Amino acid sequence: MAAVTYELKKTCKQSGARLGTIHTPHGSIDTPMFMPVGTLATVKTLSPEELEDMNAQIILSNTYHLWLRPGEDIVQEAGGLHSFMNWDRPILTDSGGFQVFSLSDFRNIKEEGVHFRNHISGEKLFLSPEKAMQIQNALGPDIMMALDECPPYPAEESYMKASVERTSRWAERCLEAHQNKETQGLFGIIQGGEYEHLRKQSADDLISLDFPGYAIGGLSVGEPKDVMNRVLEFTTPLLPSHKPRYLMGVGSADSLIDGAIRGVDMFDCVLPTRIARNGACMTNHGRLVVRNAAYARDFSPIDRDCNCHVCRNYSRAYIRHLIKSNETFGFRLTSYHNLYFLLDLMKKVREAIMEDRLLDFREEFFEQYGFNRP
Ligand SMILES: C=CCOC(=O)Nc1nc2cc3[nH]c(NC)nc3cc2c(=O)[nH]1
Numbered sequence: 001m002a003a004v005t006y007e008l009k010k011t012c013k014q015s016g017a018r019l020g021t022i023h024t025p026h027g028s029i030d031t032p033m034f035m036p037v038g039t040l041a042t043v044k045t046l047s048p049e050e051l052e053d054m055n056a057q058i059i060l061s062n063t064y065h066l067w068l069r070p071g072e073d074i075v076q077e078a079g080g081l082h083s084f085m086n087w088d089r090p091i092l093t094d095s096g097g098f099q100v101f102s103l104s105d106f107r108n109i110k111e112e113g114v115h116f117r118n119h120i121s122g123e124k125l126f127l128s129p130e131k132a133m134q135i136q137n138a139l140g141p142d143i144m145m146a147l148d149e150c151p152p153y154p155a156e157e158s159y160m161k162a163s164v165e166r167t168s169r170w171a172e173r174c175l176e177a178h179q180n181k182e183t184q185g186l187f188g189i190i191q192g193g194e195y196e197h198l199r200k201q202s203a204d205d206l207i208s209l210d211f212p213g214y215a216i217g218g219l220s221v222g223e224p225k226d227v228m229n230r231v232l233e234f235t236t237p238l239l240p241s242h243k244p245r246y247l248m249g250v251g252s253a254d255s256l257i258d259g260a261i262r263g264v265d266m267f268d269c270v271l272p273t274r275i276a277r278n279g280a281c282m283t284n285h286g287r288l289v290v291r292n293a294a295y296a297r298d299f300s301p302i303d304r305d306c307n308c309h310v311c312r313n314y315s316r317a318y319i320r321h322l323i324k325s326n327e328t329f330g331f332r333l334t335s336y337h338n339l340y341f342l343l344d345l346m347k348k349v350r351e352a353i354m355e356d357r358l359l360d361f362r363e364e365f366f367e368q369y370g371f372n373r374p
Contacts, residue, residue, distance in 0.1 A: 004185025062096020
């Protein structure tokens with residue numbers, strides 16, 4: 001029995017969107033869905049109980065970061081990530097190092113793997129497909145990601161072609177090195193940049209390896225949104241409809257809706273918790289920077305149309321005061337609200353697909369949120 005399976009439940013009549021359920025050893029996940037990011041085995045400032053309260057179905061953690069701190073051996077001795085962080089729902093690990101790999105000064109990609117610097121100590125490190133699998137097998141997530149190269153944007157077509165071919169060879173090496181096939185699913189990552197024929201080549205290579213799910217990589221790396229949407233338009237149809245599709249690193253409200261419309265099932269992004277720590281909040285009426293002086297005497301909730309615990313119990317004035325005072329509780333309140341907002345948005349997206357009205361929902365949401373119309 002495969003560790004991770006996907007059940008396609010309904011295809012939207014208005015668009016390429018679909019409803020499904022991903023079954024994993026730690027539970028099932030209704031899609032399309034958003035994954036809160038817990039880089040160092042914690043979704044910053046929030047407890048597992050709070051994540052369950054807001055109906056987070058799955059969270060993401062980072063291979064590279066946990067390899068460095070505390071080390072996958074310690075997590076393994078704790079019984080794996082679920083025991084270590086007291087989270088008994090599904091977990092997905094990605095590299096989390098794509099910034100390090102692509103941005104670090106000393107970064108050298110060879111056939112055997114990637115050489116780069118530890119972003120904390122500066123010491124030289126080496127990560128191969130086999131090492132990435134050994135770390136993830138030790139961490140014990142329900143879904144692991146094959147090691148790939150995420151080229152910078154833009155990239156020369158010749159560079160991208162060579163990179164896609166190496167990523168396909170690395171994907172095969174990851175499959176060979178995979179130890180716990182019965183309890184951990186391994187997803188392949190499609191690359192190819194904005195080149196349609198390279199996306200096809202990458203998809204064909206990885207589909208032939210029969211992964212239980214596929215990620216669309218190489219996006220949300222600085223390209224304009226219309227480029228991302230165009231790449232999704234011709235890439236998602238290349239992927240099997242009976243397997244999940246995961247768009248890596250995407251998490252703004254408009255991109256989640258536009259990705260779902262194009263057939264994406266899974267999303268992750270640090271955006272909601274990262275901007276929260278800067279005192280910025282996602283609301284149904286656009287972004288609200290609650291630390292601004294304008295809110296000093298504003299005793300209304302962050303978002304009058306949000307039903308979360310924070311919006312029902314705390315005011316903008318109070319949260320602004322905490323953020324300005326650098327009070328941890330302030331960051332907890334903005335982080336809780338932002339994650340709730342995106343998880344609730346994906347619930348509304350699933351409902352809209354069920355009622356075959358996702359494009360209408362997009363119009364309404366974009367209008368209310370103030371996104372410039374297409
Ligand atoms: C164990 C190794 C598993 O390898 C990976 O996780 N690889 C990988 N991660 C990404 C992360 C991204 N975040 C964004 N934007 C914020 N774009 C991303 C693109 C990629 C990508 O193309 N590949």
